[in-house]
Amino acid sequence: MRRFFVLVGVVLAGLCSGIASLSAVCSAQELRMPEPVPAGDDAIISAGGSGKGTFYLIGPGISRKSDVNLADDIRISGQDLRNAGAYLVIVCSSSCESGTLYVTPAKPYSLAFIVHPSRVPVARNDAVSGVAFPFDQYRNLVRTPLDINFELGTGKGSELSHSARTQEGAAWFRTSSGKSAEILKVTASLGDISAERAVQQVASDPCNLRITGGRTKTGIVVQTEPVHDCAGNPVPDGTIITFTAEGPQGKATVDAPIKKGIARAAMEGNGMETISVASGVVMGNELRIGAQP
C-alpha cells in the first residue's frame, strides 16, 4: 500500500512538472518582428522559448513551412522576401503565435515608361503623354516619392525637359507634339536609370491638295503636286489619293498611293473630263481637261 502511494506521487509529480514546463514554453513565444525590411534582404525574427517548433511564412507569392529551434533566431532568406507587402509569420509548438512582417520595395532599379501615342500628327496640343513607374530589381513598384526627369528631343537636340515627383509610384507629363514630322525621342531618367521611347510625329492631313494633268495618246495622266500638310511636312508615301474623273464615258476613279511625294494616275477617256482629287476626307482642286482633238 505504501509502495502504491509512492508510485502515485511520482506520476503526479511528473505530470505537474510536464504541465509546468509546457506553460513555460507558451509564455515565452512572443514573436519579435523586425522593422520593415527591403525586398530581397534577409529578416530575423525572434520567437523566444525553447524546444522545437514549426515556422510558417505566408506572403505575396510564397507560403513556406519549416521546423525551427525556438531558442534560436529565425532567419528568413531574402530569396523568400522578394515581393513587397505584408507577410504573415506563424510559429507553433504547443500553441501558435503570429505576427506581420512588412517588406518594402528595394531601391529603384528600372523604369517602366509608357508613352502615348506611338504616332501623333504634328502640332497637336497636349497630344503626347508619358507615365513613368520606378521598380526595384524584383519588379516591386517603388512608392516613395522620387524625382523623375523627362526629356523630349529630336535629332536636332532636346526640346523639352521636365522634372516630376512620383506620387504613389507614378510620375507623368503631357505635352504638345512638335512641328516637324520626325521621330521624337522621349527619355525618363532617375539617377543613372533611364528608359527611352520613340514617338513618331507624322504629317497631318494633306493641305492645298493640287493636281495637274494632261492628255496622252491613250487617255489622261494626272498627278498631284508634292503633297504636304499645312505645316509644310511631306505627307508620308503610301497615303492614298483618290482621283475621280467625270466625263461622257462615265465616271472613273483611281486610288493611287503617294510615291516619292506625289501620287499619279492614268485614266481612260477621250471626252471633256472633270477631274477631282481627295485624300480621306480632304478635297483638292478640280481640273478640266478638254476632249481629244
Next chain:
Amino acid sequence: MRILLPIVLVLATAVLMGLAFIAPGHAEGTGMETSAAISGLSPDASDPERVLHSLLTNVQRRQWDAAFQGVSKSNGIDEASFIEDWKGADGSLRSFSALEGFDPRPLHITNDDAQMRVVLHWSTPVGPIQNVRDVHLVREGDAWKAVWPKFQIPSVPAQVVPVTYLRWDLVSGGSEELWGSRNIDSPNVRIISMNAVDTAEGAVIMGEVVNEDTIPAFVTVNAILIDAAGNPIDEESSFDKIDHVLLPKQVTPYRVDFPDIALKNVKNVRMDEKASLVPASADPVIGVMNQKLDSDAQGKAVLHGDLFNESGETVNIPHVIASFYDANGKIVWVADGYVERALLPQSSESFAVEIPKSMAGKIQNFHVVVNHYSLEGS
C-alpha cells in the same frame, strides 16, 4: 409478301429511271441529263435548244472536244480560246470555279437562226455566282451551231514596269519586358458614315470607314443589334463586304447583313471597328474606268465599268465594292461583286455590280473601291 415488295421496288426504280430519261431536263442539281447530252450520243442537231443544252452539258463535264463540236467556226474561234473562256487562267476566280448548272431559254427562233439566253450557275470559292449569256445559234446545213464570240486572250507585251516599293517595317523594341517597352498603337480608323435599311432578306447596316493613320491597317467592322430592353439581338461582321486592308487615308465601304431581322425590332446598333497593323503593299494600283449605272440584259439595275491594272503585277481575283449615295450624299447601299477573270498587268476587265430594285431609284452617286487577291500574296 416477301417476294412482292422487292419486285415492286425494282419496278418502281425502273419506272423512275425511265421517266428521268424521257422527261425534258437539264443538268442542274441532280446531274441527270437529256439523252442528247449523254456521252456517246450525238445531240439532236435539228433543235437549237438541244444543241445549246448539249454544248453546255459537255462544258459542264469538261468534254471540250464534244462541246466545241457544237460551235460554229464561222467567226474563226479556235478551241484553245473557247476552252480558256470557260476554264479561266492566271489563277482567276473562273479557274477555281465549276459550272454547276444552267437555265437556257429561247428569246427568238427562226428557221435559220436562234437567240438563246442562258443563266449560268457557277460554284466558286467565294460562293455561288450567276451570270447571264446571250447565245446566237445558226443553222449550218442540217445542224445548229452556236456562234461563240471569239474570246480574246489578253496578251500583254513583254515590258518592264518600274515599281516604287513601299513597305512598313515594325521594330518591336528591345528584349526588356517592362510595360511600355513594346507599345505600338493600333492604326487609327474611323467610321465616317453609317446607315441602316430594311430589305426583304433582313436588316442591313452599311457605311464607310477611313484609315486616318499613316500606316496600313487591317480593318474589320462588326455590328451588334440591340433591342428595346438593351439586350443584344444578333452580332454579325462585314466579312467580305469590306476592303480589309486599308492604306493611309483610304476609304472603304462596309456592309453587315442581318438575315431575317427587321429593323423595327432594333432599338440601337453598336458598331465595333477593329484595326491592326499589317504589312501591306501599295501596289497594284487599279483604276475603275467607265463607271455607269445601267440595266443588264435581264432588266436589273447594275453599276458596270472596267478595271484597269496600272501596275506590273497580275491581280488574280479582283473584287469590286461599291457604295451608293442618295441626292443628299447619304449612303443608301453597298454592293460587291467578284470579277471572274484575272486582271493582267496594263490590261482591263469589265465588272458589273447589281443594285436592288428598291434602291435603284434613290441612287444619285456612287464610289467604287477594288479589293485584290493575288496568289503570290495580297
